[in-house]
Amino acid sequence: MTSTPEETPILQTVEISRAFGGFRAVDGASISIGRGDVVALIGPNGAGKTTLFNVISRLLPPTSGQLLFEGADVTHTSPQRLARMGIGRTFQDVRLFDTMTAWDNIAVFAQTEASGTLRSGLLSPRAVGREAKRVRARVDETLDYAGLSPVAATVAGELSFAQQKKVAIARCLAQQARLMLLDEPASGLDAVEREDVAKIIEKLSSDGVTILLVEHNMDIVREVAHRAIFLAEGKIVGEDAPDRLLASSELAEIYFGHLRAETSTT
């Protein structure tokens, strides 16, 4: 289901890099994601996957290189602008608004830009009412889609971890993101919960949302991703269908070598 060459990719990074001091966390990575794709970003810990996400969502400005969203150069666009343009993301550490209910968490992502101004409260009561109704409808619909309606009124900090992860995805949905960056959507979940999240991802994909995900669980990657990109030490070292990529003994050595070292320390 990769895009045809003449179609503009939804996301393109051109030789993008991000350095912290002398350390190049992302080092000249060029990726191209077609509309409707589900692409997994895999690689050992510290390979720069989350940094690449931070650069794509512009929470971190790239040190060099170019970022294109739907053909437009967004290298210097602010993160909030980019979010408005249609890029949504989740965080590895979830970052919900912990003191707010699941409903309110999602409402923040459904609100219009104008609601961020004090003036918005002084608009005509009718306009305020209309906007509130729109947000309510969108939030309820999103909660329903993600199967979160029963916990709508629960404070986010008190939800189960799996529910929190779902709220994070639902927030992207509420902002009508066309590209979602999901940072380890299945980590820390049990098998049943993982299957649940995989189903949501597949549903999103079939509804036309493009998805780029970081994931350590290879079952999930095989199940949902059309394509996988292998990142090691900030560089892209392989790109293929997940099965074929994972079958490559060389990459498996990098990946599982790291994984083994990791498990032995903890």
Add this chain to the structure above:
Amino acid sequence: MTLQVTITQGLTFGSVYALSALGFAILYNTTGVFHIAYGAFAILGFMIAVTLNTSESAVPLIGSVVVGIAAVFVVTIVTFGFYNLLARRGLDRLGIFVVSLGIAIGTQALMQLAFGPAIRTFNIPSLARVHSVAGFPFSALAWIAIGSAVVIFALVTGALRRTRWGYRVRGIASNPELAQLVGTRTGLTMTGVYAVAAICSVWAAVLLGMLTTQTSADGTNVMLLAAIATIAAGRGTYAGGFLVALALGFVQPAFSFYISETWAPSAVFGIALVLLLIRPAGLSRAGAEAQR
């Protein structure tokens, strides 16, 4: 005031601030706690020392200062034990900060009740006598302030770099959880840290009390200058904090000399404020966001 006076005063007060900043920085770097009560504790040590000391001879004088330091050392251990307890019970950084604020004003209030609101000074005329050197009016006290600051700084940073204790302190500063995991004896190591903090803060407060006067309520100023220097220099650098604090010591006399004496006290905080708002390049929004 002449230029020579300005430089002498700047060096003297700067050394005292630098000493105070060193104690604050080592606590902040190792525990991550923004110990607002630091200044109040320093004044507590000073108050104990000045109350105990009755003569001008060396032994009782030094003895009273040692008692003041020891008292603050104990209070610091108890306080940080309390912070740790609260942190283990899930209190966040802001909460611990507020507790520290409460301990600061509580200590201040207790001192008001115990020692009264009067201005106190460590008056040692023999030390305060000025011997001008090429127009620089250094007193024995000024030399003691500058000398002790340099010596204590050299000893502490030397110990941090060379000794096993220093190695452990640096380990705790860079990663407290890991230090605990690999079996660093954090309790014993931290006792050393609290001792350094008590020595630096109380000695600085005593010096200030000899150079000028102190009241029970002066702790916040002491803490604030130390905190500003620590922050402006950046976490983890002791020499940077020492130098920034030293520079802050020059602000007041220099401002009095060149601009206006009345406005000099506010200038210190004004300049510190500008420094805080403009200097932290590494603490820009992106940096702070990335750390989150």
Add this chain to the structure above:
Amino acid sequence: MIVFGLTLVYSNITMQLLIYFVVALSLNFVIGYARALSIHHAALFGIGAFTYAVMAQRGWSNDLILCGLAAAVIAAMVSVILAFGSLRISGDYFIVASFAFQFFAIEALFNWTSISGGPNGDYGLPTPTILGLAISSTAAYILVAALLAVATLGFAIWLRRSPYGRLLRAMGDAPSALLTAGFGVLRLKVGVFGISGIIAAVAGVLYAAYLGVAQTATFDVNLAILLVAIVVIGGTGSAVGSLLGAALIAFVQPLLTNLNLSATTTAAVQQLIFAALLVGVVALLPRGLVQLGDLPKLVMRRSRGGSSR
């Protein structure tokens, strides 16, 4: 009206309660929503007081609305600068900057004797007017303060339910996630700092007009910390909490005065009480005294939940 029957002591308590409530609630917007521990609120309060003192003493105007507007403009400018600062520096760093501003502002005011009257302060301030009506009775002061309190409370209630308030809370919880929702943090911070500062300054105008004096010592770092204590003891993010905190200070002060201690001892004992409350509340009731209202619920949950936590 019942206020006419109150003795001077009780009207004084009422007035203190209302003013402290307004100041604490406005500080709570910053602490409770933006989660920035702002120490310099006392300075903003003081800026309002001296705005009235200067304008009234020099005969420019003793109209509360006009003076309130002037104070609001000054406080807004200061708050916006500090809001920008809080974007560059966060957490502990902001608190220290806020501390430094508190010291700087009061120290500078103290030295600027033509404005503040130096150590003596500005005294003998003329009684204020509102739209030409002289405010001469205590009841009238209480009425004006009550109006201000109701307006502030109204704003707090609006914040609680409005989409704008939702964004402010989100900013306090996870600013980076708010960016990914498409909202810049700058505008929100400037907004909440500005509103908070304006309300404090307006309260300061009324306070100076009521007392007839303005002294820099009133607005020093001790008051600054006391205000933070009121907010935290009552409960961050809770309007009821701010009312509880303000009531505490309004009643503790006259109770201590009754003990006939010296002024400094009274101040020290009061400080000690608030210090103990501050530490005790944060350690035992992280959400403040308002949490006591949940206690029955908590006990029930615990007895049902059995051994789990």
